[in-house]
Amino acid sequence: MINTDQKFKGQTVIVTGSSSGIGRACAVYFGQLGANVVVNYSANKDAAQEVLEEIKSGGGTGIIVKADVSREEEVQAMFSQTISTYGRLDILVSNAGLQQDSSFLEMTLQQWQKVIDVNLTGQFLCTREAARQFVAQQKAAEQQEESDHSELAIGKIILMSSVHDIIPWAGHVNYAASKGGIMMLMKSISQELAPHKIRVNSVSPGAIKTTINKEVWSDPEKYKDLLHLIPYKRIGTPQDVAKAVAWLASDDSDYVNGETLYIDGGMTLYPEFADNG
Numbered sequence: 242m243i244n245t246d247q248k249f250k251g252q253t254v255i256v257t258g259s260s261s262g263i264g265r266a267c268a269v270y271f272g273q274l275g276a277n278v279v280v281n282y283s284a285n286k287d288a289a290q291e292v293l294e295e296i297k298s299g300g301g302t303g304i305i306v307k308a309d310v311s312r313e314e315e316v317q318a319m320f321s322q323t324i325s326t327y328g329r330l331d332i333l334v335s336n337a338g339l340q341q342d343s344s345f346l347e348m349t350l351q352q353w354q355k356v357i358d359v360n361l362t363g364q365f366l367c368t369r370e371a372a373r374q375f376v377a378q379q380k381a382a383e384q385q386e387e388s389d390h391s392e393l394a395i396g397k398i399i400l401m402s403s404v405h406d407i408i409p410w411a412g413h414v415n416y417a418a419s420k421g422g423i424m425m426l427m428k429s430i431s432q433e434l435a436p437h438k439i440r441v442n443s444v445s446p447g448a449i450k451t452t453i454n455k456e457v458w459s460d461p462e463k464y465k466d467l468l469h470l471i472p473y474k475r476i477g478t479p480q481d482v483a484k485a486v487a488w489l490a491s492d493d494s495d496y497v498n499g500e501t502l503y504i505d506g507g508m509t510l511y512p513e514f515a516d517n518g
């Protein structure tokens with residue numbers, strides 16, 4: 242992806258879980274668009290370093306920060322490090338997530354809890370910290386009369402949801418419940434934060450080619466079955482999602498608030514009904 246438009250120059254973005262997949266594509270794209278990028282990882286430092294090098298080789302800037310998004314003190318330390326490095330935050334892409342699949346009958350409390358902790362509580366912790374930072378920045382600017390009284394948002398939050406915030410998913414109830422929870426988390430905080438000029442939206446990808454679903458796209462039979470669910474007849478790429486995330490973080494979408502943008506090649510159109518029913 243080559244882009245010389247520096248529309249995020251001077252802005253700082255945290256992308257959680259950006260050492261791989263969709264988060265990585267977002268981090269690299271924001272780097273190309275001029276932002277200071279905080280590449281968050283929880284385990285794979287080498288992969289995070291590689292992402293940072295890719296950002297820098299494209300002329301961008303950034304840092305890597307280790308934090309498990311489900312742990313409050315680590316999330317707070319990540320935000321502190323961001324502010325001590327760049328002085329401010331403008332965008333949060335709350336992307337980190339995982340699956341621990343099991344039939345409902347066999348699902349353990351540990352499998353349920355782990356997915357809820359990372360996918361839902363992690364989003365709560367990161368979005369709350371971002372909102373606190375945006376409000377504090379705005380207050381400081383007002384006290385110093387530096388506020389430019391712009392009509393535009395002073396902070397942008399994008400939550401990574403999934404088509405499974407509305408499509409039920411047998412065998413993955415912990416994941417679907419976490420993503421359904423993200424939808425109401427997003428809408429409720431959006432309602433609460435809009436008066437502070439903070440915009441909060443979600444993106445809900447369909448099938449995107451990353452390690453999370455490698456088992457499906459690397460098997461020709463399973464891939465063929467998957468395409469039955471996608472009217473657009475191709476799997477999505479992490480870059481498809483990154484471009485939508487960047488739009489939601491930009492002033493071009495300034496009047497978009499509390500929305501979920503499905504990036505799914507039409508998966509949520511119930512394609513089984515195209516020639517049935």
Ligand code: NAD
Pocket residue numbers: 257258259260261262263264281282283284285308309310311336337338339359363401402403404445446447448449450451452453454
């Ligand atoms: P991925 O496995 O490549 O990325 C997930 C990232 O989250 C990894 O970098 C992982 O290290 C990180 N992570 C996991 N637990 C963490 C924790 N406790 N703290 C910090 N980081 C943690 O897969 P992906 O497909 O890029 O997934 C990214 C997001 O997109 C997830 O929220 C996922 O649910 C969502 N999503 C993916 C798809 C898809 O088809 N790939 C579809 C819908 C939604």
